[in-house]
């Protein structure tokens with residue numbers, strides 16, 4: 001990953017209100033931005049999910065404080081408001097963070113192998129079919 005190229009890309013996305021990609025940040029008072037996520041319509045049309053969470057990152061020192069959950073739910077809300085009631089997240093299969101999406105109620109629905117950054121990359125997709133009720137199901141799971 002290249003910092004200059006990524007900074008330019010994000011500046012373009014955040015600065016262009018016509019872009020369909022939505023970006024949300026987690027802002028802690030007196031600290032600033034500690035995490036961000038983006039979403040929009042699903043890029044892999046072969047899957048039935050309409051929306052996609054493209055990216056979700058929380059600064060390491062702010063992980064495990066419930067911020068990732070809040071941000072993911074807000075991303076889901078943004079998709080629902082734009083008429084997308086289901087979503088997918090593609091995550092590197094070797095990334096232990098993928099189990100976060102299982103905790104968030106995502107079902108493992110697909111795998112793919114891509115060539116990226118001069119390597120063969122394996123990715124796993126997690127899907128949610130009813131975004132409007134994700135919070136209710138998560139609360140019910142916790143209560144059990």
Ligand SMILES: CC(C)(COP(=O)(O)OP(=O)(O)OC[C@H]1O[C@@H](n2cnc3c(N)ncnc32)[C@H](O)[C@@H]1OP(=O)(O)O)[C@@H](O)C(=O)NCCC(=O)NCCS
Nearest residue numbers: 055056057058063064065066067068069096097099100103
């Ligand atoms: C994955 C990530 C977004 C989670 O955000 P977070 O703020 O640390 O997670 P939260 O504190 O909101 O956790 C919510 C729940 O998920 C669980 N959880 C968090 N990370 C987990 C993991 N890696 N595996 C399993 N469960 C996990 C928490 O225990 C918590 O469960 P509980 O409510 O039952 O106690 C964050 O750790 C991160 O940015 N990781 C590095 C970047 C990355 O790899 N992103 C994914 C690429 S798309």
